[in-house]
Amino acid sequence: MGNLLPGQVITPFRSRGYQADVASVSFTASTTSSVTVTFPTPFSAAPRVLCQVVSSAASAARSSAVVTSVSTTAMTVRVDLVSSATVTVQLHWQAIEP
Numbered sequence: 001m002g003n004l005l006p007g008q009v010i011t012p013f014r015s016r017g018y019q020a021d022v023a024s025v026s027f028t029a030s031t032t033s034s035v036t037v038t039f040p041t042p043f044s045a046a047p048r049v050l051c052q053v054v055s056s057a058a059s060a061a062r063s064s065a066v067v068t069s070v071s072t073t074a075m076t077v078r079v080d081l082v083s084s085a086t087v088t089v090q091l092h093w094q095a096i097e098p
Contacts, residue, residue: 017043017097023077025053026088031081038074039095046070047095051077054092059085 025035039047051065062082069076077091 017047018094019047020092020094022054023091023093024088025077025079025091027079027081027084028086029084031084032078034068034076034078035091036074036076037091037093039072043072043095043097045098046072047097049075049096050094052092053079053089055087055089057085057087057089059083059087060089063089065091 019039019041021037021040023035023037025033027033047070049067049070051067053060053063053065055063059081064080066078066080067075068078075093075095077093079089079091081087
């Protein structure tokens with residue numbers, strides 16, 4: 001790794017077989033919500049995906065993200081909270097071509 005300079009901007013790694021982004025998932029007095037994420041560029045085969053819920057809301061503590069379907073163009077993720085809430089959380093995701 002190289003040396004970083006003060007104020008230097010770090011850009012995420014990009015390659016043909018890797019994509020990553022953040023999606024918003026909204027809840028309205030509920031414990032479960034789903035989001036469909038369309039990949040910016042289609043994959044040649046269904047990718048492996050990693051997801052993480054990020055939020056400062058207490059209701060999002062110990063939340064879970066379950067990938068319910070994946071195709072070459074999109075994935076659907078269900079996010080479950082431990083208690084009912086009206087909140088929007090961030091779903092950080094990565095998709096990697098197999």
